[in-house]
Amino acid sequence: MSTTRLEPGDEAPAFTLPDADGRPVSLADHRGRKVIVYFYPAALTPGCTKQACDFTDNLAVLAGAGYEVIGVSPDKPEKLAKFREKENLKVTLVGDTDKAVLTAYGAFGEKTMYGKKVTGVIRSTVIVDEDGRVTQALYNVKATGHVAKLIRDLGL
Template structure:
């Protein structure tokens, strides 16, 4: 189990392929705040709801100075299908090796339907303009999370 990040920690750097296979780096966003969210799998009900909520609120978040990057262990091809099927505008990146998921403490043991399993821990991080963790939310719910996040960030 990887350690959990805390506010003030330096956000682990990453460069991962997006749905089109183009590299996306956290460093590309220095100078802007970034919401990095980790979700278990594209094209599943909860993850679809969450990605659609981020897409629906992308303009509001962008106006407040936030970029949004969604990370899952899916391959870029699956992310492209997800984006097309759901008309997503949020940037989705692939982490099939789960290195970034682990660096953020978003992969490990979790409880699902009363059983302990190893997998993606649905988590959201707000990274400030200097690349430091401003907020770290672990075990978030897919439904209602974006609305709560917007409220917490006072957007």
Template sequence: MSERLQPGDTAPAFTLPDADGNEVSLADHKGRKVIVYFYPSALTPGCTKQACDFTDNLDLLATAGYDVIGVSPDAPEKLAKFREKENLKVTLVSDPEKKVLEAYGAYGEKKLYGKVVTGVIRSTVVVDAEGKVERALYNVKATGHVAKILKDLGI
């Protein structure tokens, strides 16, 4: 079971391929705040709703100084399909080995339809401009989550 991050922790560094196979690093965003969200699988209803919500609010978040990166274990090709089908504007990156998911506490045991399974824990980590964890939210709901983040961040 991976450790959950706490406010004040240093956000684990990562470099992962995006939907086009280009490398995306957390370090590329130094000096800006980053919302890193973790979702189980592209092209599924809940994950689509969440990605569309982030896309719909991307300009608002960007104006407030936030970049958004979505992380899942999906291959870059599936992420590209997801982006095209749903017209997504958020950066989506692939973590098939689940190393970043584990480093952020977003992979482990969870309840799914009453059963305990091991998988991606829908989570969101807000990283400040200095690379420290500002907020770490686990077991979030796909629907309404982005609105809650906007409210919590005062945007």
């Protein structure tokens, strides 16, 4: 199964997913603002926790530059709420339990883990501009150091 990856200039796939409180969050609600949509395998795991905390710690810098941050995982809202409370996260977390949005963004598919081919969530970050177009699509990013690199790359 090959994964379709987004490219700069592509229209970002629309989505509406439940947040940690079960409320719907739509990409369309963010029209007119830049959005960093990041995809991670699972709440409450070490790498994903580090990444979510890095986004939270840098939220002021990102928001100051006009970016909103949405984290997407296949987790249910209840688990996202636990994750948010336990780690005091400030980023918006949404759950894509049927993996349709993960797939549309090229963030679900075959990947290599510990030397084996597996199907799962590909840690990815897609930056969407004010008009809903992809400006950057980064795949197989590292959990640690990714946010700092992103901030450097965005010139913030």
